[in-house]
Amino acid sequence: MNRQILLKSRPIGMPTEDNFEITDAPEPKLTQDDGVILESRFISVDPYMRGRMSDAKSYVPPYQVGEPISGGIIAEVLESNDESLKAGDFVLGNLPWTERQTAKVDTLKKVDDSLAPLGYYLGILGMPGLTAYFGLLDIGRPEAGETVVISGASGAVGSVVGQIAKMKGCHVVGIAGSDEKIRYMIDELNFDEGINYHKTSDMQQSLDVVCPYGVDVYFDNVGGEISDAVLTFINNEARIVICGQISMYNATEQPVGPRPQTLLLKRSALMQGFIVRDYADRFDEGIKTLAKWLKEGKLTYRQTVTHGFENLPKAFLGLFKGENIGKYLVEL
Amino acid sequence: MNRQILLKSRPIGMPTEDNFEITDAPEPKLTQDDGVILESRFISVDPYMRGRMSDAKSYVPPYQVGEPISGGIIAEVLESNDESLKAGDFVLGNLPWTERQTAKVDTLKKVDDSLAPLGYYLGILGMPGLTAYFGLLDIGRPEAGETVVISGASGAVGSVVGQIAKMKGCHVVGIAGSDEKIRYMIDELNFDEGINYHKTSDMQQSLDVVCPYGVDVYFDNVGGEISDAVLTFINNEARIVICGQISMYNATEQPVGPRPQTLLLKRSALMQGFIVRDYADRFDEGIKTLAKWLKEGKLTYRQTVTHGFENLPKAFLGLFKGENIGKYLVEL
Numbered sequence: 001m002n003r004q005i006l007l008k009s010r011p012i013g014m015p016t017e018d019n020f021e022i023t024d025a026p027e028p029k030l031t032q033d034d035g036v037i038l039e040s041r042f043i044s045v046d047p048y049m050r051g052r053m054s055d056a057k058s059y060v061p062p063y064q065v066g067e068p069i070s071g072g073i074i075a076e077v078l079e080s081n082d083e084s085l086k087a088g089d090f091v092l093g094n095l096p097w098t099e100r101q102t103a104k105v106d107t108l109k110k111v112d113d114s115l116a117p118l119g120y121y122l123g124i125l126g127m128p129g130l131t132a133y134f135g136l137l138d139i140g141r142p143e144a145g146e147t148v149v150i151s152g153a154s155g156a157v158g159s160v161v162g163q164i165a166k167m168k169g170c171h172v173v174g175i176a177g178s179d180e181k182i183r184y185m186i187d188e189l190n191f192d193e194g195i196n197y198h199k200t201s202d203m204q205q206s207l208d209v210v211c212p213y214g215v216d217v218y219f220d221n222v223g224g225e226i227s228d229a230v231l232t233f234i235n236n237e238a239r240i241v242i243c244g245q246i247s248m249y250n251a252t253e254q255p256v257g258p259r260p261q262t263l264l265l266k267r268s269a270l271m272q273g274f275i276v277r278d279y280a281d282r283f284d285e286g287i288k289t290l291a292k293w294l295k296e297g298k299l300t301y302r303q304t305v306t307h308g309f310e311n312l313p314k315a316f317l318g319l320f321k322g323e324n325i326g327k328y329l330v331e332l
Numbered sequence: 333m334n335r336q337i338l339l340k341s342r343p344i345g346m347p348t349e350d351n352f353e354i355t356d357a358p359e360p361k362l363t364q365d366d367g368v369i370l371e372s373r374f375i376s377v378d379p380y381m382r383g384r385m386s387d388a389k390s391y392v393p394p395y396q397v398g399e400p401i402s403g404g405i406i407a408e409v410l411e412s413n414d415e416s417l418k419a420g421d422f423v424l425g426n427l428p429w430t431e432r433q434t435a436k437v438d439t440l441k442k443v444d445d446s447l448a449p450l451g452y453y454l455g456i457l458g459m460p461g462l463t464a465y466f467g468l469l470d471i472g473r474p475e476a477g478e479t480v481v482i483s484g485a486s487g488a489v490g491s492v493v494g495q496i497a498k499m500k501g502c503h504v505v506g507i508a509g510s511d512e513k514i515r516y517m518i519d520e521l522n523f524d525e526g527i528n529y530h531k532t533s534d535m536q537q538s539l540d541v542v543c544p545y546g547v548d549v550y551f552d553n554v555g556g557e558i559s560d561a562v563l564t565f566i567n568n569e570a571r572i573v574i575c576g577q578i579s580m581y582n583a584t585e586q587p588v589g590p591r592p593q594t595l596l597l598k599r600s601a602l603m604q605g606f607i608v609r610d611y612a613d614r615f616d617e618g619i620k621t622l623a624k625w626l627k628e629g630k631l632t633y634r635q636t637v638t639h640g641f642e643n644l645p646k647a648f649l650g651l652f653k654g655e656n657i658g659k660y661l662v663e664l
Binding site: 051057220223224227237242243244245248254255256257258259260261262263264265266267268269270271272273274275278 | 383389552555556559569574575576577580586587588589590591592593594595596597598599600601602603604605606607610
C-alpha cells in the first residue's frame with residue numbers, strides 16, 4: 001500500500017488534522033520523463049507551509065484542495081533509469097507528501113549520508129540553515145560587540161542564527177517558549193541570554209535587563225507582541241530581519257499593532273523581509289560554509305524527529321505549539 | 333529692537349501658536365568666539381521640528397522650554413572680524429530663531445546668491461533636496477520602468493523625489509491633498525499621475541487605477557492610512573523609503589495600524605528609515621548633482637514664502653495643514 005496526504009480543506013485560523021486527508025496512492029512506475037522511483041525517508045514540516053494552505057497571494061503558490069501537500073523530502077532511490085542516480089542513493093527534492101513516487105531526475109539533488117546525517121540536508125545544510133546564514137549575514141550584518149536578538153530562537157533557523165552571531169562576536173539574546181529551550185540555547189548553543197516569553201509578565205522589562213546597550217540586529221521569526229517589545233530597544237541603524245511571522249500565520253483578520261514606521265525613521269533603521277530563494281545563486285557558498293562550520297564543531301545542531309507517515313499533519317501542527325527544538329522532521 | 337522666538341511649552345497633539353513666544357533679544361555684539369553678526373533673511377520651517385518640540389528620544393535633541401527654536405536659516409553678514417566672511421555675504425547655518433545674532437564662523441556655510449536664489453539653499457540645494465536625492469537613489473534605487481509612489485508629493489522633498497524618478501525613467505504617482513497640488517505635480521513636475529487623497533473615498537481603488545503594475549518604490553513622507561493603502565500594492569523586492577510620517581507627528585497615543593511585517597516577508601521587501609545626516613559625507617556630491625540638474629532645467633522648483641518674523645509659528649503650523657506647495661520659508 002502506498003499513501004499520500006492531501007489538503008482536504010483550507011484552514012480558517014489554526015489548522016487542524018481535519019484539513020488533511022490520508023489516501024491511497026497508486027504504486028509508482030517509471031516513465032520516459034520520470035526517471036526514478038523514490039521512497040520518502042525524511043519529510044520536513046515548516047511554518048511557511050501554513051501560508052500555502054491558504055489561497056492568498058504569497059511568495060509560493062498555494063496548495064490546491066484535493067492535491068497533495070508538498071515540501072522538502074529526503075528520499076531513497078528504489079529504481080532508476082538515469083545513469084546519474086542508482087538504487088540506494090539518497091536525494092533531496094521538493095516533493096509531494098507521498099510514501100513512494102516517481103520524479104524527474106533534474107528536480108533532485110543527490111545528498112551524501114557519509115558527510116552528514118540525512119536529516120541535516122533538510123535543516124542546517126538545507127533551507128533553514130541557508131535562511132539563517134543569508135538572513136543574518138546579508139541583511140543583519142552583525143558586527144563584533146553588537147547585540148543580536150532572535151525570536152523563535154531555538155527553532156531550525158533561530159538556533160543557527162544565534163550560533164553564527166556568536167561566531168561574529170555578538171551579544172546574543174534568544175527568545176523562546178519553554179525553560180527547556182532556554183537551557184538548550186544557553187548550555188548547548190552558547191547564547192548569552194534567553195527569555196522564556198511564557199514566563200515573562202513584562203517583555204520590555206526582561207529585554208531591558210539583557211540588552212543593556214539596546215538592539216542592533218533583530219532576527220524575527222515570530223512577529224506580534226514579542227516583536228513590538230524588541231523594536232522599542234533598537235539602536236540607531238538597527239537591522240530588523242523579517243524571516244518569519246509564525247504568530248500571525250493563523251490570523252483570521254488583518255493583524256494590527258503599533259506602527260513601526262516612526263521608530264524606523266527615528267533610528268534610521270532597516271526592516272527587510274526575505275525568503276531564502278532570494279539567495280538561490282549563492283546556495284553553494286552557504287552550504288559549503290555551514291558544512292565547514294559544522295565539521296569544525298563551530299555549529300551544533302539538534303533536530304526533533306517524529307516517526308510515521310501518518311503523523312505528518314500532527315507534526316506540522318506541533319510547529320504552532322512550539323513542540324520542536326531545532327528542526328522538526330518526520331522519519332518514515 | 334531685536335526679537336527671538338522661544339518654545340514656551342511643549343505641545344500635546346497638534347501644536348498651536350500658544351506653544352511659541354516672541355520675546356526681545358539683546359542686540360548682538362562680536363566676541364572672541366563669535367566672529368560675525370548675522371541678520372536672518374530666510375528661515376526654514378520643517379515637519380521634523382515637531383519632533384524636537386517634544387522631549388522624546390529622537391534623532392535630534394529636543395528644544396528646551398524657554399529657549400529659542402532653531403533650524404535652517406539663511407542670514408546676511410552685518411559685521412565680521414573673520415577674514416573668510418565680510419559684511420554683505422550670505423551664510424547658511426543651523427541657528428536660533430532670532431532676527432540678529434552672533435555666530436561662530438566655523439558653524440556657517442557661505443552661499444552664493446548669484447548661483448541660485450537664496451531660499452534654494454534651504455530647499456532644493458539644502459536639506460530637503462539632499463533628503464530626496466539620497467533617500468530615492470540610495471534606498472529607493474529606482475530603475476527604468478518601475479512604479480514610484482510618493483506621499484506628501486508636492487512638498488519640499490516629494491517634489492524633488494518625483495522629478496528624479498522621472499529622470500530615471502519611472503512611472504511616477506504623487507499623492508497630495510489638493511487639486512492645485514495635483515495640477516502642480518502633473519503640469520509642472522511632469523509626474524504621470526496624481527491622487528488627491530481628500531477627494532478619494534477609496535484609496536485602494538484609486539491606486540489600483542494608476543499603479544497597474546504594482547509599486548516598486550514607495551517614498552513615504554506621511555505615514556498612516558495612505559501608506560497602509562500603498563503597501564498593499566508593493567511588488568516583490570519593493571523598497572519603502574521612510575522619510576517622514578507627518579500624519580503621526582501629533583499623535584498623543586502610540587499609533588496602531590495594520591502590521592506591515594507579513595507583507596514585507598511575502599514580498600521580500602525593504603522598509604528603511606533614514607535622515608539626511610546619515611549621508612553627511614556625501615553632501616557635496618548631492619548638492620553638485622542637484623545644482624547641475626537645476627541649471628540644465630531637469631529640475632523645476634517652487635517654494636512657498638511667507639513674510640514677517642512674527643509669522644514663523646503660523647507658517648510652521650501650516651505645514652500640518654498642507655498649506656505649502658514645495659518648500660515653506662519665511663522671509664524677513
